[in-house]
Amino acid sequence: MPSVAPMFRPQSTVMLSRVAHSLYWMSRYIERAENIARLLEVNLQFLLDFQGIDDDSVKDHWGSIIASSGGGELFAQHYDVADSRSATSFLAFDLRNPSSILSCVYAARENARMVRDQISLEMWETINELYLFLKARNAAVVWAAGANEFFERIKQHSHLFQGLTDSTFSRSEGWEFIQFGKFLERADKTTRILDVKYHILLPNADDVGGALDTAQWQAVLRSASALEAYRRFYVREILSWKAAEFLIFSDTFPRSLHYCVAQVNDLLRRILGETGARPRSEAARISRRLFADLESRSIPDVLKQGLHEFLMEVQNALDRIGDEVVQTTMFYPVDTASDDHQQLQQQQQQQQ
Amino acid sequence: MVGSAGKTPAKLRAFVPSLPVSILSSTYEAGDFFDEMVGDDGQVRPHYRRLTERLATLPEAEFAQRRAAVDLAFLSRGVTFTVYGDNEGTERIFPFDLIPRIIPNSEWKGIEAGLAQRITALNLFLHDIYHEQKILADKVVPASLVLGAKNFRREFMNFNVPKGIYVHICGTDLIRDRDGRYLVLEDNLRCPSGASYMIENRAAMRRAFPNLFQSYRVRQVEGYADALLKSLLYLAPSRRDSHPNVVLLTPGVYNSAYFEHCFLARQMGIPIVEGRDLFVRDNRVYMRTTAGPVQVDVIYRRIDDDFLDPSVFRPDSMLGVPGLVNAYREGRVALANAIGTGVADDKVIYAYVPKIIKYYLDQEPMLPNVNTYLASEASDRKFILENISKLVVKSANEAGGYGMLIGPSATKDECDKFRAMVAANPRNFIAQDPISLSRSPTWCEGQLEGRHIDLRPYILYGEKIVVTPGGLTRVALRKGSLVVNSSQGGGSKDTWVLQGNE
Numbered sequence: 001m002p003s004v005a006p007m008f009r010p011q012s013t014v015m016l017s018r019v020a021h022s023l024y025w026m027s028r029y030i031e032r033a034e035n036i037a038r039l040l041e042v043n044l045q046f047l048l049d050f051q052g053i054d055d056d057s058v059k060d061h062w063g064s065i066i067a068s069s070g071g072g073e074l075f076a077q078h079y080d081v082a083d084s085r086s087a088t089s090f091l092a093f094d095l096r097n098p099s100s101i102l103s104c105v106y107a108a109r110e111n112a113r114m115v116r117d118q119i120s121l122e123m124w125e126t127i128n129e130l131y132l133f134l135k136a137r138n139a140a141v142v143w144a145a146g147a148n149e150f151f152e153r154i155k156q157h158s159h160l161f162q163g164l165t166d167s168t169f170s171r172s173e174g175w176e177f178i179q180f181g182k183f184l185e186r187a188d189k190t191t192r193i194l195d196v197k198y199h200i201l202l203p204n205a206d207d208v209g210g211a212l213d214t215a216q217w218q219a220v221l222r223s224a225s226a227l228e229a230y231r232r233f234y235v236r237e238i239l240s241w242k243a244a245e246f247l248i249f250s251d252t253f254p255r256s257l258h259y260c261v262a263q264v265n266d267l268l269r270r271i272l273g274e275t276g277a278r279p280r281s282e283a284a285r286i287s288r289r290l291f292a293d294l295e296s297r298s299i300p301d302v303l304k305q306g307l308h309e310f311l312m313e314v315q316n317a318l319d320r321i322g323d324e325v326v327q328t329t330m331f332y333p334v335d336t337a338s339d340d341h342q343q344l345q346q347q348q349q350q351q352q
Numbered sequence: 353m354v355g356s357a358g359k360t361p362a363k364l365r366a367f368v369p370s371l372p373v374s375i376l377s378s379t380y381e382a383g384d385f386f387d388e389m390v391g392d393d394g395q396v397r398p399h400y401r402r403l404t405e406r407l408a409t410l411p412e413a414e415f416a417q418r419r420a421a422v423d424l425a426f427l428s429r430g431v432t433f434t435v436y437g438d439n440e441g442t443e444r445i446f447p448f449d450l451i452p453r454i455i456p457n458s459e460w461k462g463i464e465a466g467l468a469q470r471i472t473a474l475n476l477f478l479h480d481i482y483h484e485q486k487i488l489a490d491k492v493v494p495a496s497l498v499l500g501a502k503n504f505r506r507e508f509m510n511f512n513v514p515k516g517i518y519v520h521i522c523g524t525d526l527i528r529d530r531d532g533r534y535l536v537l538e539d540n541l542r543c544p545s546g547a548s549y550m551i552e553n554r555a556a557m558r559r560a561f562p563n564l565f566q567s568y569r570v571r572q573v574e575g576y577a578d579a580l581l582k583s584l585l586y587l588a589p590s591r592r593d594s595h596p597n598v599v600l601l602t603p604g605v606y607n608s609a610y611f612e613h614c615f616l617a618r619q620m621g622i623p624i625v626e627g628r629d630l631f632v633r634d635n636r637v638y639m640r641t642t643a644g645p646v647q648v649d650v651i652y653r654r655i656d657d658d659f660l661d662p663s664v665f666r667p668d669s670m671l672g673v674p675g676l677v678n679a680y681r682e683g684r685v686a687l688a689n690a691i692g693t694g695v696a697d698d699k700v701i702y703a704y705v706p707k708i709i710k711y712y713l714d715q716e717p718m719l720p721n722v723n724t725y726l727a728s729e730a731s732d733r734k735f736i737l738e739n740i741s742k743l744v745v746k747s748a749n750e751a752g753g754y755g756m757l758i759g760p761s762a763t764k765d766e767c768d769k770f771r772a773m774v775a776a777n778p779r780n781f782i783a784q785d786p787i788s789l790s791r792s793p794t795w796c797e798g799q800l801e802g803r804h805i806d807l808r809p810y811i812l813y814g815e816k817i818v819v820t821p822g823g824l825t826r827v828a829l830r831k832g833s834l835v836v837n838s839s840q841g842g843g844s845k846d847t848w849v850l851q852g853n854e
Contacts (some may be wrong), residue, residue: 002450004418009738014623014639014641014642015641015642015643015644016623016625016629016639016640016642017629017640017641017642018626018628018629018640018842019623019662020642085853110605113430113605114605116430116611116614116618117614117617117623117624124430125429125430128428128429128430129428130451132428171643207665219459271642288522305741329642330642331640341670342604342670342671343606345603345606345659345669345670345671346603346604346605346606346671347606347608347672349543349603349605349607349654349655349656350542350543350605351543351545351608351609351612352523352540352542352543352544352545352697
């Protein structure tokens, strides 16, 4: 059979606003799902390690994780008690929680479906398979089978997806939106991981530096997959302020705030065409100020301000950066009031 | 291969395989139909020999395994369609049968020529009825049928479409009668779909049966996307020195064929857009992009005429682009297929196509129609009403197998209902003698059985006419069923048009 020379097609170099929007959110939701999976897994393990922990501490622990995820009010509406089971149910499976693992994967997959023509087949298959897997499970079954396998699956698919994106997605504008969403989300999640410690009742003076305290900080580092990296950096013991310093200021660890914001800053230059010395857009302004802070401040500084206050400031800045970029580049008219009607019309189109 | 002995009764012919443990059972019945694999003499047709030899050595368990692998691949690739009326999980895989349908070159040549002839005539017809209307003046087709057709677009009289072409993409459904003659069942000139499944099915067959595929010299279908893009580029209005910008306009993710829209857009390397991604300014169409507006030259639209432009057609359309029709009129954007083609795939106009071919080309149609009765003609109407339980009755403008009565298998109530509808609105109905569609061996729960099939080749009309060799063979999976549409229990097969005759 004679082979047919493929016709060179000028690849479309334009990016629809709606497409940018979907790529950005697809990326954010996957990063979010993976972070929650890791957070849950680590903390379930942590509690297992600490046998004999009394009920109040457990409740505090889960309560603090839920609070730092921003889901405190919603959780209180639907659940009575914060324990391993209810926390896992809320953070992993509850579709009423827009940031549960399930909600995130469903949303990521829906966004991916809307831009199917942009992503590679392997990327699509990966996220579709994860979606199909989750759809077929329910919380009770997973719990019985051993939650670890479940979290492993989420993490693996997320890593696979990111790896595939890295190796099959052209370094075009779409790539920039994907990376932007990922690093913005990651920075946000790192602030929340750090913030977990705040929500746990301040330990008694005797407990600071004690076994429980150390173990909790270890769990914080593990939640950011940072324990080994931390140990290579600080050879000695885990100290709370060192762990915070590492996760905030390290310029080499890929989950630290400094690293993530450096990426965000760089991507903004490309997405918004911000190449000049002075920022022109609001997003760039906020981003550069945030980065400057992370470059120049130090941990004693942050602790003096208050770790929690500092983290809230960072979260707000990240939120505003995201909003501004969405407004500027990804804006397209969405008539949400008549979604059902639109859906019906779409279905009605005869495809002969 | 030895067929049954001469004494076998005419209606039941058995095919005896060489090994008993394969998926070919000893009782493959061709029945009283044209069978694709087995001739009237009980012998396997030459172009199916290699296939049957291979199947005879394939244990059922292995076949089942390959089948499962194909299904899984389809599911994870998302080769799906959506069924109306489902609540959640609306996507389904289009059931795929691993036994290919094989067509020798000698047969295909005739089909290809017939299809090219037909689309040429239909394009001439469309041009005529939207301009001088000579065919109506010469009373070859009744004027009222055309002018009163649901999809005749009065607003586009005397409008000059790009390159004079109305139908750029056509899907014509073919069936075979008891003698194996190919007949045209209907043309689809608005938004024909299924080309993506044709390509995906081919990929699946290659993975499932690589050696068998190679032993036959099967003509390629993968060139479809290139050919399609070429024919779309051909329509671009000339504009400065930039590359023409071609886009695919989809209704959106909830449309049944959304998978196909994405697939084709990706294969062609063009953007896929929804109505809300576009806007019109100064009668030019633009896309909303992250870098600002970008002009669009050609739109491959998979949206009905009615929904294209709320300022001209249905005002409640949420899928279209206000001002699009004006841009089209000004010649600033091309649409494929053009607005107004629906009048020519109206099932009543279908009955006149042989006359249409004769009128414009002075040729006999190479591919005959199925014999059709028109309810709008008094004598035909009488016949239809009196014999409705023996006929297949179709509404002029429905798609997907809806709005159809299969008399011989319908209940008395259903027949009565249709009789009333036909009497009330005769212009809207046609009837045909039921054709015993050809059958093809299909894997049915562990063994090969004959199932009714049709064929939908895809014809592209651009600078050249390109008929993709093969197309989508649709199969009615339920035993005895004649309905092949995906929305009503149909599946598909890969279609192998051979370079040679076996």
